Amino acid sequence: MFDLGWSELLLIGIVALIVVGPKDLPVMFRTLGRFTGKARAMARDFQRAMNEAADEAGVKDVASDLKNATSAKKLGLDKLQDAASQFEKWQPGDAAAATEGEAKPAPRGPETAKMTEERAEQARLIRERSAQVASDRIAREKAAQEAAAAASADAGQAAPAAEGAAPTDTPDAGTKPADKTT
Incomplete structure (x- = not known):
């Protein structure tokens, strides 16, 4: 107090x-x-x-x-807790782990095996196609970079040659044509 x-x-x-x-x-x-x-x-x-x-x-x-009415056993929460703990321990495809009261895994028949093989083949094809598309894209990007580098190199060499040379098909603006008097 x-x-x-x-x-x-x-x-x-x-x-x-x-x-x-x-x-x-x-x-x-x-x-x-x-x-x-x-x-x-x-x-x-x-x-x-x-x-x-x-x-x-x-x-x-x-x-x-009230205490009895809200007990975990009366509400079924104990069973829910048991089911949750069994789910945490569950390993898919492990038939030995299945006990009474648990869902048993479906047996694998020839159709299931066939579907598994088909899916594996489809996954392999998808991986191969993805790799091919990626390598094609890389090759295109590399070719574009090389072309851009060659174009910039050609432009750099052509510019100095053009500055020193005079055009031959057009007369100079500062000179007059020669007179033909004889």
């Missing part, structure tokens, strides 16, 4: 010693002890009276009924 530590109790004792005095201090503590004892006795009587009233009203019966 009260959260008093040793330091608080020591402070209260010192204050009581100063206020009450050393002569009357034992009488005060005795009176305080009797009062505390009577308060505790009244609290115990009240608690006992409340418990008796609850017993007469049938609260314990209702509480036990």
Whole structure:
């Protein structure tokens, strides 16, 4: 109820010693002890009276009924928990692990084996085709990069040659045609 530590109790004792005095201090503590004892006795009587009233009203019966009604066994939760633990331990295709009450794996017949082989073949073909498509794409990208590199190299060599040479089919704008006078 009260959260008093040793330091608080020591402070209260010192204050009581100063206020009450050393002569009357034992009488005060005795009176305080009797009062505390009577308060505790009244609290115990009240608690006992409340418990008796609850017993007469049938609260314990209702509480036990509620507890039984919500038990895991009554609700079937124990079976659910068992099933969950069996599922966690289950290994697919392990017929030896199947016990009574568990679902047994379907037997593998010739049709199942045939379907398994077909699916494996389809998966292999898909992997091969995917690898082929990827290698074709890589080859196309490499060829495009080489063509771009060659084009940039050709453009770099053609530009200096064009700067130094004059066109031969067009006359210079700064010269006049020669006169033919003889």
